[in-house]
Amino acid sequence: MGYDVHITRKRNWFDDEPKITMAEWLAYLESDATMRLDGYAEATTPNGDTLRYENEGLAVWIGYSRHHPQQQIIAWFDFWKGDIAVKNPDEEIRRKMWLIAQVLDAKVQGDDGEIYGAHGNVI
Numbered sequence: 001m002g003y004d005v006h007i008t009r010k011r012n013w014f015d016d017e018p019k020i021t022m023a024e025w026l027a028y029l030e031s032d033a034t035m036r037l038d039g040y041a042e043a044t045t046p047n048g049d050t051l052r053y054e055n056e057g058l059a060v061w062i063g064y065s066r067h068h069p070q071q072q073i074i075a076w077f078d079f080w081k082g083d084i085a086v087k088n089p090d091e092e093i094r095r096k097m098w099l100i101a102q103v104l105d106a107k108v109q110g111d112d113g114e115i116y117g118a119h120g121n122v123i
Helices: 022-031 091-103
Strands: 004-008 035-037 040-044 050-054 058-061 076-080 083-087 107-110
Touching: 004 091, 022 035, 022 091, 040 058, 083 091, 091 107
Parallel strands: none
Antiparallel strands: 004 083, 004 107, 035 058, 040 050, 058 076, 076 083
């Protein structure tokens, strides 16, 4: 498990509407050279098994200062049901989420409903 933070237009991230569209997300990704659309994520467990998750809207922030694929330190941005979610984001990632939200006319909201501002902190 983990704690998700969402880029959303909805009053609460779990509501049905209004949604960010896949077309809007893809257009954003094309405009940001620090983001890369992968469509899948893979991780190796300590016992050597490979876990794979596929989603056509899954992107990675390659501009993340801690980005290190060999150590499986990757900032995944997962487009799902009209939101973009990041699991357990640190302050730097939440700041990036806020910047993306500004472009998409959205906000950054945690699982418990709190809103994050430009500095990656709860406002």
